[in-house]
Every structure is written in C-alpha cells, then in structure tokens.
Amino acid sequence: MNQPASASSERRSLADAPIRVVSHRASLLTRLxxxxxxxxxxxSLTASxxxxxxxxxxxxxxWSMLSPALTLGIYFMVFGVVLKSxxxxxxxxxxxxxxxxxxxxxxxxxxxxxIVDRAGLVKxxxxxxxxxxxxxxxxxxxxxxxxxxxxTVVLLAMRHQPAWGFMWLLPLSFVxxxxxxxxxxxxxxxxxxxMRDMKHLMEVxxxxxxxxxxxxxxxxNSMAAQLKSHGLLAIYFFNPITWIVLTxxxxxxxxxxxxxxxxxxxxxxxxxxPLSTYVEMNVALLGFSIILFFVAESLFGRLxxxxxxxx
Amino acid sequence: MTTTxxxxxxxxxxxxxxxxxxxxxxxxxxxxxxxVEKFSALENVSFSVQEGExxxxxxxxxxxxxxxxxxxxGVLQPTSGQIRVRGSLAALLELGAGFQPxxxxxxxxxxxxxxxxxxxxxxxVIFDDIVAFSEIEQFIDTQVKFYSxxxxxxxxxxxxxxxxxxxxxxxxxxxxxxxxxxxxxxxxIRRFQExxxxxxxxxxxxDQVRQLCQRAVVLDGGKMIADGPTQxxxxxxxxxxxxxxxxxxxxxxxANIQVTSVTTPSGTFDVRSGSGMHFDVSVAxxxxxxxxxxxxxxxxxxxxxxxxxxxxxxxxxxPGVNTIGVDVAQLPLLAGIYDLNxxxxxxxxxxxxxxxxxxxxxxxxxxxxxxxIVEIGATIHQD
Numbered sequence: 001m002n003q004p005a006s007a008s009s010e011r012r013s014l015a016d017a018p019i020r021v022v023s024h025r026a027s028l029l030t031r032l033x034x035x036x037x038x039x040x041x042x043x044s045l046t047a048s049x050x051x052x053x054x055x056x057x058x059x060x061x062x063w064s065m066l067s068p069a070l071t072l073g074i075y076f077m078v079f080g081v082v083l084k085s086x087x088x089x090x091x092x093x094x095x096x097x098x099x100x101x102x103x104x105x106x107x108x109x110x111x112x113x114x115i116v117d118r119a120g121l122v123k124x125x126x127x128x129x130x131x132x133x134x135x136x137x138x139x140x141x142x143x144x145x146x147x148x149x150x151x152t153v154v155l156l157a158m159r160h161q162p163a164w165g166f167m168w169l170l171p172l173s174f175v176x177x178x179x180x181x182x183x184x185x186x187x188x189x190x191x192x193x194x195m196r197d198m199k200h201l202m203e204v205x206x207x208x209x210x211x212x213x214x215x216x217x218x219x220x221n222s223m224a225a226q227l228k229s230h231g232l233l234a235i236y237f238f239n240p241i242t243w244i245v246l247t248x249x250x251x252x253x254x255x256x257x258x259x260x261x262x263x264x265x266x267x268x269x270x271x272x273x274p275l276s277t278y279v280e281m282n283v284a285l286l287g288f289s290i291i292l293f294f295v296a297e298s299l300f301g302r303l304x305x306x307x308x309x310x311x
Numbered sequence: 312m313t314t315t316x317x318x319x320x321x322x323x324x325x326x327x328x329x330x331x332x333x334x335x336x337x338x339x340x341x342x343x344x345x346x347v348e349k350f351s352a353l354e355n356v357s358f359s360v361q362e363g364e365x366x367x368x369x370x371x372x373x374x375x376x377x378x379x380x381x382x383x384x385g386v387l388q389p390t391s392g393q394i395r396v397r398g399s400l401a402a403l404l405e406l407g408a409g410f411q412p413x414x415x416x417x418x419x420x421x422x423x424x425x426x427x428x429x430x431x432x433x434x435x436v437i438f439d440d441i442v443a444f445s446e447i448e449q450f451i452d453t454q455v456k457f458y459s460x461x462x463x464x465x466x467x468x469x470x471x472x473x474x475x476x477x478x479x480x481x482x483x484x485x486x487x488x489x490x491x492x493x494x495x496x497x498x499x500i501r502r503f504q505e506x507x508x509x510x511x512x513x514x515x516x517x518d519q520v521r522q523l524c525q526r527a528v529v530l531d532g533g534k535m536i537a538d539g540p541t542q543x544x545x546x547x548x549x550x551x552x553x554x555x556x557x558x559x560x561x562x563x564x565x566a567n568i569q570v571t572s573v574t575t576p577s578g579t580f581d582v583r584s585g586s587g588m589h590f591d592v593s594v595a596x597x598x599x600x601x602x603x604x605x606x607x608x609x610x611x612x613x614x615x616x617x618x619x620x621x622x623x624x625x626x627x628x629x630p631g632v633n634t635i636g637v638d639v640a641q642l643p644l645l646a647g648i649y650d651l652n653x654x655x656x657x658x659x660x661x662x663x664x665x666x667x668x669x670x671x672x673x674x675x676x677x678x679x680x681x682x683x684i685v686e687i688g689a690t691i692h693q694d
Contacts, residue, residue, distance in 0.1 A: 017398035017477060022385050044425040052413045055454075124408035125426050126385030308387050309325050 025305065028298045035128050035297075042131050046138030053139070064143040065150050068102050079216050086260035087218055087269050089253070092160065096252035097215035097245045099147045104181050104241055105206055107140035111185035112192050113199045119311040129307065130300050133189040137182045151252065163254045165275060166247075172282045173247045179289035180240050183296035190303035193310050213241050214249075220268040243285050246271070247278055313397065315478045315509040316360040316383060321392035323353040323378055352378040353389070353533045360478070363507040365500075367520035367541060369548050370530035379530065380482055380513050398477030401427050403468060410467065412456035416447065419455050420470055429474045437473045444499075445469035446492075465492060472499050479503055482513045497523070517545050521613030541613065542650075546668040567597040568628065568655055570667035580651075582642055584677035584686060592635045592653050594665065596628040600655075602664055604635055607652040608673075616649060616684060621656050628655070643686050646677040 026034070054060045072094055080090040087093050111133040115122055122129055155162060192198040214223065219242070227233045236242065249270055256270045327348045352375045360366045370376045381387040383394055384402045409426045410419045420441055424434035434441075442451055445466045447458075455463065472479065481500070500523060503510055512523055520527050520541060527544035529537035529551070537547040571593040582588050592604075604626045608616040626635055637653075651673060654666035679686065 020385070020396045020400075022382060022388065022394040022396070023392070024388055024390060038428070040430050041425045041428075044422050044431070048411055048414055048418065048422050051418065052411060055413050120408050121426075122386075124386065125402075127426055127428075305388055306326070308381070309327075 025301060028294060028301070031128065031297060031301055035130065038128055038131060041127055042134055042138060045131060045135035046142070049135050049139040050142060061146075064146050068098065068143075068147055069150070071102075072098055075216050085217065086265075086267055087221070088255070088258045088260065089158075089160075092154065092158065093218075093249065093253050093269065094216060095151055095154065096249045097213070099144060099151060100177060100241065100245050100248050101210060101213060101215050102147065103140045103144040103177060104184075105210065106143065107137040107181045108184050108188060108202065109206060110139075111136040112188040112202045115189045115193055115307065116196065116199075116311065122307060123311055129304055130186045130189070130297070133185040134182055137178070137185050140181065141178065155252065161254070162252050163250060166251045166278060169247055169278055169282050170251055172286060173244050176240070176282065176285045176289040177244045179286075179293045180244075183289070183292045186300050187296045190300045193303065193307055209239070209241070212236070212239055213245055215245060218267070218269045219246065220271045224268075224271070240285060240288065243281050247282060250278060313362040314359050314395075315362050315397050316400075316511065317395040318356055318358050318379070318383065319393045319395070321353055321356045321379070321382060321389045321394060322351065323375075323382060323387065324390045325350045325352055351533055353382070355392070356530070356533075356535045357392075358528050358535065358538050360509050360511055362477075362509055363504075364526065365504055365510040365512065365524045367524035367527035367544075368511060368513040368530065369515060369517065369520055369527055369544070371515055373532075374530040375533040376513050376530050377482070378533075380480060380511075383511070384480060396478070399428060399474075400478045400480060401471045401474055401476035402480040403471050403482060410455050410463065413454060415454055416451040416458070416466055420451075420466070423467065423470050424474060427471065427474055427476070433474070437475070441466075441469045441473045444473060444495075461489070461492075468496060472496075472503070476508070478509045478511065480511045480513070517548065518613075518615050520545065521609065521615075523613075542669060549663070549666050549668055568600060568665040569595045570653055570655070570665050570670060571595050571632065573651065573653060573667070573670040580671050581674045581676065584644055584646065584675050584679075585641055588639050588642055588673075590637050590671070592637065592670075594626075594628060594633045594635060594655060596630060596633060598630055600628040600664070602626060602628070602655050602657050605654050605656055606637060609650045609652070610684060611648050611650065614684070616644070622659070625658070626655065642675065644673075644675045644677075645679075645681060645683055645686055646675055647684070649673045649675065 050061070054063060057063060059066065072091065075094055075098075076091050079085045079094075080087075114132045114136055115129060118132055122132075154160075188198060188202060217223070223236065224233075227236050253270065256272050257266060257268055259265070260267050327350050356375075356379060358366075368376050368379065378387065380402070382389050383396065384400065385396075409423045411422065414422065420438065421431060421434050425431065442448055445462075445468070447462050447466060450458065450462065455466075458466070479500070500510060500512075504523075510523070512520065514520060524541050526539065527537070527541045527548075528535060529544050529548045531551055536551060537544040573590055573592050575588070575590045580590075602625070603621050604624045605619050605621045607618045610616060626633070649672065650669045651671045652666070652668050653670050655664045656662060657664055677686070681688075
C-alpha cells in the first residue's frame with residue numbers, strides 16, 4: 001500500500017473495520033442493533049426538532065410549559081368551574097393525568113406525518129428511518145420532563161405530599177409510556193406513507209382516545225359503575241394509557257376518597273386498589289409494551305422496503 | 312488489499328403503479344383500480360471496489376446507476392443479492408438533503424455529520440476545516456434558509472469530504488459551484504486518492520472518469536456491460552451509445568458508417584513538438600452522409616487536451632471509402648504520449664454516428680526544457 005505517511009499514521013487499518021451488509025430485509029435483531037448504533041443521531045435530531053419548533057418565537061422553550069398550562073387552564077374552567085366536577089384540588093388531578101397524555105399525543109401527532117414530510121431526506125440519506133419518528137417522541141419526552149418540573153413546583157407550593165410508597169412505580173410506568181408512544185409513533189409514520197389520510201384520521205382518533213382516558217374525569221367516580229353494569233370494563237382497560245394515567249394520579253394526586261367541597265358527599269376519585277394491584281398492573285404493562293415495540297419495529301421494517309417508490 | 316465495497320449479484324425491481332389512488336376514500340371506492348407493472352432497474356450486478364481504488368460508474372440516464380448507488384449507500388434495499396460495505400462511507404448524493412433550513416450553518420454541520428454517522432466529538436475536531444473549506448466563515452451562524460444555493464452546496468460538500476470516510480461516493484456533484492470551487496473539489500478528491508481511500512465516482516461525464524479513475528464499470532439498462540480499465544470500459548460505453556443511437560434514430564440507422572483506419576504518410580505517429588503533422592482517416596460509409604468530423608486528444612492520464620469544434624468541420628461522405636485529411640500546422644504539445652479519438656457526428660453536432668476511441672497514439676518528442684502538456688513559450692523580462 002502506497003499511502004503517504006501523514007495519512008496512514010492516523011488511520012486505523014481498514015481490514016479491522018466493521019462490515020455493513022445491505023440486503024433485502026434485515027432481521028429484527030439487526031434493526032435494533034442499527035438503531036442502538038445510531039443513538040447519537042437520535043439525540044441530534046431530537047435537539048434540532050426542539051430548536052426548530054421554538055425558533056423565531058419570542059418565548060421560545062417557555063412555550064413547552066406555557067401551552068400545556070393554558071390547556072390545563074381551559075379544562076379547569078370547563079370541568080372544574082362550569083360543570084362542577086366536584087373533585088377537590090381539581091387542577092392537581094388534571095395535571096397528573098395531562099402530563100402523561102401530552103407526551104403521548106404530541107409525539108404521535110407529529111410523528112404520523114414525519115416520514116412523508118421529510119421525503120427528501122428519506123430518499124437520499126441512509127439511516128434507520130424510524131429515528132425520525134423516535135426523534136419526535138424524544139422531543140415529547142423533553143417537554144414531559146419540563147412539565148414534570150412544573151408539577152414538582154406545584155406540589156411544593158401546595159405542600160402536597162405525593163404517595164412516596166408508590167413513587168418507585170414512576171420510572172417503570174414511564175418506560176412503558178415511552179415504549180407505547182414510540183411504537184404507535186413509528187407504526188403510524190410508516191403507515192402514513194401508504195395512506196396519506198392517516199394524518200387526518202389520527203387527529204380524530206387521538207381525540208376519541210383522549211376521552212376514553214380518565215384525564216379530565218374520574219374513572220372510579222363517573223365510569224366504573226356504568227362500565228361494570230354494561231360489561232364494558234375489560235374493553236375500557238384495553239387502553240394502556242389509562243393504566244399509566246391511573247398510576248400517575250395515584251402517585252401525585254394520592255387522595256382516593258374525598259368529600260366534595262360543594263355537595264359534601266363522598267366521592268371516589270381514584271380506585272381504592274392496594275399497592276400490589278398497581279405493581280401487577282405496571283409489570284404486566286411493561287411486558288406488553290416491550291412486545292408492542294418489537295412488533296412495531298418489525299412491521300415498520302416491512303413497510304420501509306417500498307418507501308422509495310411510495311414517496 | 313481489502314475490499315471496501317462488494318456488490319454481489321444485486322437485482323432491484325420496482326413496482327410501477329399506474330393510476331393508483333393514494334387517499335383512503337379512493338382506495339375504498341376503487342379497490343382494484345390501477346395496474347402494477349414490474350420494472351427491473353438492476354439485474355444481477357456484481358463488482359467490487361478495493362481499498363485505495365477509484366472506480367467510475369458510468370451509464371447514461373436510466374441505466375440504473377443512481378439506483379445502484381442508492382443501494383450501496385443503504386437508502387434502497389436490493390430485491391435480491393447483497394452489498395457489503397467495509398468501514399465508513401460518505402455519499403455526496405444530492406448535497407444538502409439533510410439540511411434543515413431553519414437551523415444555522417453550524418447546527419446543520421453537526422446534524423449532517425451525525426446523519427453520515429459521525430459523532431459530535433469527531434465533528435468538533437474537523438469543524439474549522441469544514442468551515443474553511445466551504446469559505447462561508449461569516450455566515451456560519453446564519454440560518455441556512457438565507458444561504459444562496461452555491462453556499463448550501465459548498466457547506467454540504469465540505470462536511471462530506473472532511474469527515475474523512477474510508478469510502479467516498481460521488482454522484483454528479485462536481486457540476487456544482489463555480490469553476491474555482493470545482494477545481495478545489497477535484498483537488499480534494501485527488502488527495503483522497505493519495506491517502507489510499509476508495510472512491511466510487513458516478514457520472515455520465517466520460518472526461519471526468521478518464522481524469523480520475525483507474526477502473527470503470529458501465530451500466531446499460533440495469534445490466535453491467537463492462538468492468539475493466541477506464542479506457543477499455545469507456546470504449547464499450549461509447550460503442551453502446553452508438554448502437555442505441557442507431558436503433559433509436561431512423562436517419563442514423565440508414566447510415567452505416569465506420570472509421571476504418573488512421574494513417575500518416577510516414578507510417579509512424581512520432582512527432583517532434585512544434586512541427587506540423589498530417590494524418591489521413593479512412594471512413595467507410597454505405598450511403599451518402601453529411602455531418603461533422605471531430606478529433607479529440609487525451610493525455611495518458613486521461614486529461615482532455617483538445618476537442619475540435621463539432622459543428623464547424625463539415626464532411627460530405629460518399630458511399631464507399633472516404634479519406635479525410637487532418638492537418639495540424641504546429642503541434643504545441645510537450646513530450647509524452649497522447650491518445651487520439653476520431654469520429655463523425657451529425658450535422659447538428661449532437662449525435663455521434665461513427666467513433667474510434669484511441670484510434671492512434673502520438674508520441675511527441677521535445678528538446679526544450681519546458682514541462683507539462685503545452686508549450687506556451689513564455690519569455691521573461693525585467694525593467
């Protein structure tokens with residue numbers, strides 16, 4: 001080999017370099033390995049997503065806290081003041097469920113169209129395509145963290161003690177939330193390439209999904225009895241986000257039974273399940289979400305093959 | 312010697328949808344609408360690129376070279392076969408495809424770097440080189456959407472070459488930027504070659520391949536029709552273009568024209584620099600044909616020395632063997648061997664009718680002390 005000394009001294013031997021194989025379809029394991037290998041790209045894309053979102057706006061990143069706060073304000077006015085839900089500390093109740101829902105909804109909403117929107121990039125540069133959807137979820141996680149920070153401040157200001165005994169379920173529940181959000185985001189971003197209507201359909205579906213999740217109403221107080229009498233309880237709990245929302249509410253809102261300040265009747269705000277039920281629920285959920293993520297990844301692998309000709 | 316790119320029996324089929332509906336409503340209303348036609352873009356292509364080699368991939372539009380390139384870069388998956396790429400690979404495909412207009416040049420450099428698979432730390436080290444190469448120092452913190460297209464491309468090229476990949480894939484991008492920046496890019500590619508890295512150059516510009524590549528692979532209609540030394544592959548490429556022209560254009564199919572020989576009165580092609588020379592080209596034609604005659608002169612390293620004006624040297628061929636004389640009053644070339652291509656093109660100068668690649672080789676001797684290709688005979692004065 002006739003390399004000039006200056007160049008060869010710095011370069012590692014090419015013979016030891018890893019080989020990348022391009023063939024018809026990669027196995028799930030290879031895909032996950034590739035994904036892990038490009039985690040730095042995920043971080044850069046997430047950072048640029050956030051930067052772009054708040055570029056040219058005066059309040060910048062502050063919007064990531066301001067806009068959920070405004071949403072919260074609206075729900076509080078409608079359900080707390082006008083419709084009189086009767087749940088004491090209603091803002092806190094709303095907040096502990098809304099952080100979960102916001103992460104899921106913003107991520108899935110933006111990720112649904114992301115591959116179609118960035119067709120130019122997808123057709124020109126090689127990288128695991130699901131990273132585009134995952135970067136939207138990553139941005140959602142960053143907003144989630146900033147909202148959690150606000151939640152902590154609110155708890156401190158109200159001198160409200162969270163349920164410390166349940167606190168260790170929080171990371172478990174968060175991992176499930178991340179995996180479920182990521183799975184739906186990745187899958188939807190791929191399907192939208194073939195069916196452009198998905199973007200509009202998803203907006204409506206997410207709205208329906210929101211009302212099926214006990215964020216603005218109390219599951220135990222307004223739904224449980226009705227569902228039980230119609231035998232729909234199992235269907236209601238098909239929604240994994242409900243499980244996570246209930247866990248978050250149990251941790252941060254804590255109060256299971258309260259006396260309504262307006263009607264002075266007893267209301268069951270949260271189900272009176274023992275810790276063991278929450279543990280079982282979250283362990284099962286984690287297992288489910290890991291499997292869901294694998295399924296989403298392998299389905300996306302099938303969808304990915306024809307992106308070039310569909311975009 | 313290590314193989315950097317190995318293309319192993321790769322085929323790629325595309326499904327062409329005719330009139331298929333993309334919205335859900337239309338799909339439900341017309342479930343079977345549209346037909347699917349299979350189109351084979353690549354058929355059993357195999358070749359490899361060794362470490363330190365520069366290989367040209369040539370073919371005219373629609374020959375499948377872009378598809379092959381995309382599969383090598385991993386943007387497309389082949390329908391069958393496999394591609395193995397060793398070490399890092401940076402592709403200069405559509406420069407700036409990864410740029411986000413809303414971000415600044417600096418932010419885009421890091422983002423594009425990570426898209427090519429290089430870490431933030433690695434980009435930190437070469438960041439100054441990238442900026443210096445792109446020559447947009449004062450705009451690096453400006454949003455990319457305010458860049459001119461030239462600045463955009465220069466920055467993208469600067470990132471791709473400065474990340475020092477083991478293999479560089481270059482696709483028709485040397486056509487961008489002004490002439491000075493182009494020269495800079497060619498220089499950078501030459502340095503890459505000297506450093507023993509591999510380059511795959513994809514183009515339909517034969518001159519560029521001659522200049523930079525030792526080997527060339529020729530694609531035509533998705534099939535590989537040549538893989539060998541540049542001169543040999545380019546000859547096949549040109550001949551193929553002629554065959555295609557003959558089948559596509561009816562005027563040309565009636566004119567069966569061939570360059571049969573190139574001779575000099577003395578019988579040798581040894582010339583002294585500065586002297587005149589004459590040679591005769593025999594062209595056999597079946598029918599009468601009016602067109603233009605073209606000669607090209609190349610150095611052995613593939614640099615185009617001169618190409619005659621393809622619209623201003625008319626020849627009227629009669630049926631039979633025609634002799635065309637070429638006179639050069641004073642050959643300004645310096646010592647070396649030069650390859651001569653001759654051919655006949657149509658009257659508009661756009662379609663090649665007959666071509667002979669490397670029809671003869673001139674051996675020029677020179678007694679002076681000037682070096683290079685052309686004698687300019689500069690005289691030096693001092694006041």
